[in-house]
Amino acid sequence: MENTTKIIFPYDQSLVKELPLIDKSNIEKILTTAQNLFNDQSSWIPAFRRIEILEKAAFIMNERSEELIHIAISEGGKPYKDSKAEILRAIKGVKLAAEHISQIKGEQIPMGLTEVSLNRIAFTSKEPIGVVVAVSAFNHPLNLAVHQIVTAVAAGCPVIFKPASSTPLSGLALADILNEAGLPEGWLQVVLCDNETAELLVTDARIHFFSFIGSAKVGWSLKSKLAPGTRAALEHGGAAPVIVESDADFSEMIPDLVKGGFYHAGQVCVSVQKIYVNQEICDRFIEEFSRATQKLIVGNPFDEKTDVGSLITPKEVNRVEEWVNEAIEEGAKLITGGKRISDTTFQPTVLFNPSEDSKVSTNEIFGPVVCIYPFTNREEAIKKANALEVHFQAAVFTKNLDVALDVTKKLNATAVMINDNTAFRVDWMPFGGRDASGLGMGGISYTINDMIREKLMVFKSKSL
Structure with a gap:
């Protein structure tokens, strides 16, 4: 029998929806799809298209904001006024990501400072880090999805997203909106699975970046099992x-x-x-x-x-x-x-x-x-x-x-x-824990920068 997850309205425990879970046999296809997209540079989405996709997604989200609020409340139980604030933040987050794409740029590295570096000119460029796997938490089902999915899209990375099993509907709604906005097939795969299957996915050697929001116990455990070379950002809790x-x-x-x-x-x-x-x-x-x-x-x-x-x-x-x-x-x-x-x-x-x-x-x-x-x-x-x-x-x-x-x-x-409470946050500021509370800093632009890597080009010429 097929395994499923039941999405329950937390307030009265009524059933909202029942969705199938994938099993381990699906993992290979999911990883191969993402890896093939990344390996084929001719299929990479150019910056201007990424901007267009995200701008259109933000527009659609705004048009459907009441529907997104309803989805978030039904699965997460956050009160209407706070869920409304979350959806407005999520829309702003998509816009921030679209704006930041123009800031993904390298710099000139000075040469000629020593005799051996004469006749050279050097530049860095930025390129996507690779396949991203993001594991999310239940408490802000749409806004967290934006922070983990949209940042990967902005950076030009194929992304595999595992929402919290209790609150997957907002992430699925965002995926539908991104597809409608023109995101090519395969660049975002939303995966509903149990913890054992998720671990198989996260720890595969084809994963270049792991984004995790959730408990410290799970986050540090998964990080300890990552394949060599997989970069990671972890966001856990605090006592504020x-x-x-x-x-x-x-x-x-x-x-x-x-x-x-x-x-x-x-x-x-x-x-x-x-x-x-x-x-x-x-x-x-x-x-x-x-x-x-x-x-x-x-x-x-x-x-x-x-x-x-x-x-x-x-x-x-x-x-x-x-x-x-x-x-x-x-x-x-x-x-x-x-x-x-x-x-x-x-x-x-x-x-x-x-x-x-x-x-x-x-x-x-x-x-x-x-x-x-x-x-x-x-x-x-x-x-x-x-x-x-x-x-x-x-x-x-x-x-x-x-x-x-x-x-x-x-x-x-x-x-x-x-003179402000500990829960203040806007999505363009750095946000994250230190020590046991996490690794790296979130925030739209900070996460995008985590998902890109630098390449140095050095030209040698007698004409320089």
Whole structure:
């Protein structure tokens, strides 16, 4: 019997669609198709055509934005207003990729600087790295697909895309749109398969670049098995620490941090998770933060009033509930929330001063839970913020420039937001984790540059 994957609406667990999975016997054909396209340079898509394809794709996406929003909500459960923002970002991402194609260029390397380099002129040029395999995550099903597929198209690489098995519909919709926009057959192959088959694909010697968004455990494991020479970019999670000083502006900070903590029910790799607050303002912070949290509307993601939707599976609700109960048993004070609303939703939860050994302190929660820790010594707070293996984005709230610069320098993070939440991102900025949180930097232009490689040409002539 054919294996399938069931796409379930996370909020009420209703069946959206059932799709077939490929098995190992299909892998050879998929790889051969991609490799043949790359090896035949006469079939490469010229830059002007890549620009035309992506510009047309962005236009079609814009025309079908409501349909794409509906697809994203039905498979991922992210509330309407946030799914709408994701689709608009995805369209902008396609436009950014099209624009960046004109920036793919080499440079002249100076010669004649030594006697042996006389009578030469040298240039670098850029060419596609080769076959790209991209493995994606569930939490931003269209925007992540853009970051992994469209960047490969812009770089001129054949791409094999494996979406998360729970949220493949947005990636498939993007593939249809790219085909409609004129992407030649074979340049994008969307593969739905189990983990064992995916590993066979990823670790094949014909893969030149591996793009991964997902858990650190899976990402580092796959990287360790890559064929020699396969380049990789990995994006994992973080715990997004925030330092709040006593001079922070409450009117700006509270709504910002509440949004950063509970956006997509906390299922974001840079969600606000750990807030270290100066003891002088801690009582006021807890009061205002919890009051704003209690106003959040939890409900059906299709309802435009909903702020917080469902978690991706009931299993995740069980896990979040266990972690919160464990934290309370180990000394955390429950400020608000703390209970499941249904099999698929959990109350936005605020915990005060959980043990540094509790799971909510040591692991990425990936749920609607924010932990607040008081501090009297800022250096100690920074030390605790840096104590985990994961380091991605962080933030500091203060009106003191020296404090902001000092904290920014000392926090172990790839990006530090000053007076903004940790989840801020635009798609033209570098974005990624360091240490256990990832390898390389994402962002449309950064990923395109990862997917191209340099070639040096040196001309020798007596006429030079």
